[in-house]
Amino acid sequence: MEYRIETDTMGELKVPTDKYYGAQTARSLVNFKIGGERFPRELIRALGILKKAAALTNKALGTLPAEKADLIIQAADEVIEGKLDEHFPLVVWQTGSGTQTNMNSNEVIANRAIEIAGGELGSKKPIHPNDDVNKAQSSNDTFPTAMHIAAVEEIHRRLIPMITLLRDGLQKKSEEFKDIIKIGRTHLMDAVPLTLSQEFSGYVQQLTNGLKRIENCLPHLYELALGGTAVGTGLNTHPEFAEKSARAIAEITGKSFVSAPNKYEALAAHDAIVEASGVMKLFACSFLKIANDSGGLGSGPGCGRGSLAVPAN
């Protein structure tokens, strides 16, 4: 394999010539050989979105020359589209701030921008990963921003549509089963009758309630940490950076992102992530009940309850 030499504040490191990442990513690969869990594409995409938004904002505020900003935006677009995923090799088990993955995105965008400009990879000219791509940012505010972008996008793109699909599927069955009177069971024992439709309608309501819970947790996920920089004070940012960059992220994604009202909370606590995970846990509890019921009522065919036939697969 061929290598080039990249440098960071700790010294020189060899990086494969066919990779855009730089010294800090290479150093993480050496020092954190832990497990195989890598960040999913959704988080890499989110980092691309926020780097693009930061460059757009720095350009608008005049804190970054337009020609530099445009190069960064072009490279960030490739990160967003997934063209550069192979250049993000880091595992989850690294620094707890996600700094190495933030730097990974700075290095990849810088080197790709340098390549577009006809420069030499690793030269940090004309685009510097820290001074230009990470301008007005710190890992401490970028990583939590990417966390919120990724969570919101996936909730909208996949979770809500698929929960709705299953809810509607159960609803359809509930309508089909209107005339089927069955025995109810309480404490696993024989009880009084109900219709199979009534039984299924309970599952439908569980998922309708769950969809409401998702809606309720989204407003806090819309709040972004960007602009807080290292400890929440906004050191080294333009006074308008936080608001403008949040608006840029909202425009890029089409989602209702806003700048967090308090950046200390946004950096030091992740209550919104805990809340969202709590909603996921609740869905897990709902599905355990629903799936166990369908398995239980289907037990048989000759020696169980034998009340539901489930498709063979």
Add this chain to the structure above:
Amino acid sequence: MPGKVNPTQSEAMTMLCCQVIGNDVAVNMGGSMGNFELNVFKPVMIYNLLQSIRLLADGCESFNNNCVVGIEPIKANIKKYLNNSLMLVTALNPHVGYDNAAKIAKKAHADGSTLKEAAVALGIMTAEKFDEAVRPEKMTGPKA
């Protein structure tokens, strides 16, 4: 076991639910341990949340398309269980009172007889009255 059909989609769904609940524990731990100006459990928190979202979304799609859409009631068995249940006796509460209804149920259970046979044998009500009162189709909602 040739020809055996298992509730495989239910099992995939319940397994991924176990993972999501475990992920939530990790997220809770990470979320509770920020120190001073920075939470330093960010990667593990977002990794677990995104995995939970993915598993639940994929799980819903698979469970719906490969299981729910094809669920069919086995009507003969459903009817058999309905008519076997001694708890249909609950319909008699307003007619003969809770205590008499309990006597009927216990006698039917002890003798292996039907509820109707027990009710008549105990002299609590006639077969005709029983048939009027115990109608499962009238038992699935409130009644004025």
